[in-house]
Amino acid sequence: MILITGATGHFGKAAIDSLLEKGTAAGDIIALVRDESKAAELKEKGIQIKAGDYHDYDSLRKALKGVDKLLLVSSSDLNDRLTQHKNVINAAKENGVTQIAYTSIDIESFTASVIPVVSQIHSDTADYLKKSGIAYTLLNDTLYADLVPMFAGEKVLETGIFFPAGDGKTPFVARAEMAEAAAVVLSTGGHENQEYAITADTAYSFSEIAAIISEITGKDVQYLKPDADTYIAELVKAGVPEGDAGFFAGFGVAIGKGEFDTKRSDLAKLLGRKPQGLKEFLKTIYG
Numbered sequence: 361m362i363l364i365t366g367a368t369g370h371f372g373k374a375a376i377d378s379l380l381e382k383g384t385a386a387g388d389i390i391a392l393v394r395d396e397s398k399a400a401e402l403k404e405k406g407i408q409i410k411a412g413d414y415h416d417y418d419s420l421r422k423a424l425k426g427v428d429k430l431l432l433v434s435s436s437d438l439n440d441r442l443t444q445h446k447n448v449i450n451a452a453k454e455n456g457v458t459q460i461a462y463t464s465i466d467i468e469s470f471t472a473s474v475i476p477v478v479s480q481i482h483s484d485t486a487d488y489l490k491k492s493g494i495a496y497t498l499l500n501d502t503l504y505a506d507l508v509p510m511f512a513g514e515k516v517l518e519t520g521i522f523f524p525a526g527d528g529k530t531p532f533v534a535r536a537e538m539a540e541a542a543a544v545v546l547s548t549g550g551h552e553n554q555e556y557a558i559t560a561d562t563a564y565s566f567s568e569i570a571a572i573i574s575e576i577t578g579k580d581v582q583y584l585k586p587d588a589d590t591y592i593a594e595l596v597k598a599g600v601p602e603g604d605a606g607f608f609a610g611f612g613v614a615i616g617k618g619e620f621d622t623k624r625s626d627l628a629k630l631l632g633r634k635p636q637g638l639k640e641f642l643k644t645i646y647g
């Protein structure tokens with residue numbers, strides 16, 4: 361029995377779809393959801409639904425009964441994320457779960473990152489998981505290609521890309537393909553106590569991304585390279601809360617410093633094919 365956390369979120373749903381496509385029976389999959397009203401589509405597919413909240417240990421302990429393998433999708437609730445992840449790992453241990461795959465991050469250095477609020481949680485969770493004694497698989501995910509349109513902005517075709525990422529490059533991967541890699545790890549053997557870089561072979565800068573969007577749309581899309589302070593000030597002027605603007609800017613600065621350009625990739629090996637290129641992905645958005 362395989363349990364997927366965050367099953368009503370993008371990654372969890374995509375991982376379940378991939379498991380089904382790869383031949384895992386719906387009856388062998390449990391979806392952990394915190395809001396059952398969002399699980400109708402999963403129910404229709406024949407997936408078992410269990411209610412559980414990362415903050416509520418007792419709910420997790422009950423939900424994880426009879427589970428062999430678990431995909432722990434990192435929490436999107438930024439309030440004490442480490443405790444949330446520890447609760448899932450502890451509940452898994454109590455229930456004799458044999459393997460946990462965790463969606464971590466592929467970054468140059470956990471300790472030297474300019475976005476410790478992001479990197480530290482993954483590093484701490486990975487350490488805790490490794491020490492739990494349960495077989496682990498760390499899915500060290502790069503940034504989602506799905507974030508590129510968000511970083512580029514809604515008016516990218518009119519105003520260009522305004523993002524403080526300098527000339528840094530990122531090996532973006534479509535979230536659905538990252539989720540597929542998770543499904544491979546859960547449905548095939550030999551991934552115990554392994555770490556995988558879920559990254560593309562090629563990394564792209566935002567100048568290159570602007571050129572790709574120009575080619576797709578036939579419009580002249582420029583990459584404006586603001587510094588982080590200018591970017592934050594512009595976002596705040598447009599009504600974005602300062603904390604959120606600072607959070608987005610942090611990703612730009614980390615990209616600019618090359619933190620995601622780790623030059624390692626295990627994705628093609630896991631998928632058994634070359635992953636979709638960024639240009640192909642962006643065609644689905646701008647084409």
Ligand SMILES: NC(=O)c1ccc[n+]([C@@H]2O[C@H](COP(=O)([O-])OP(=O)(O)OC[C@H]3O[C@@H](n4cnc5c(N)ncnc54)[C@H](OP(=O)(O)O)[C@@H]3O)[C@@H](O)[C@H]2O)c1
Pocket residue numbers: 365366367368369370371372393394395398412413414415433434435436437444463501502503504507535
């Ligand atoms: N690599 C990247 O580029 C990148 C980018 C963004 C995020 N991430 C990380 O990857 C994770 C998955 O991404 P995603 O796109 O699938 O995010 P998402 O669509 O926001 O899904 C997050 C899931 O976590 C669930 N969740 C949040 N708090 C919970 C709690 N207290 N108890 C139980 N479940 C809880 C949410 O439940 P509900 O459906 O009820 O809200 C949702 O199903 C994110 O949570 C984040 O940690 C990575």
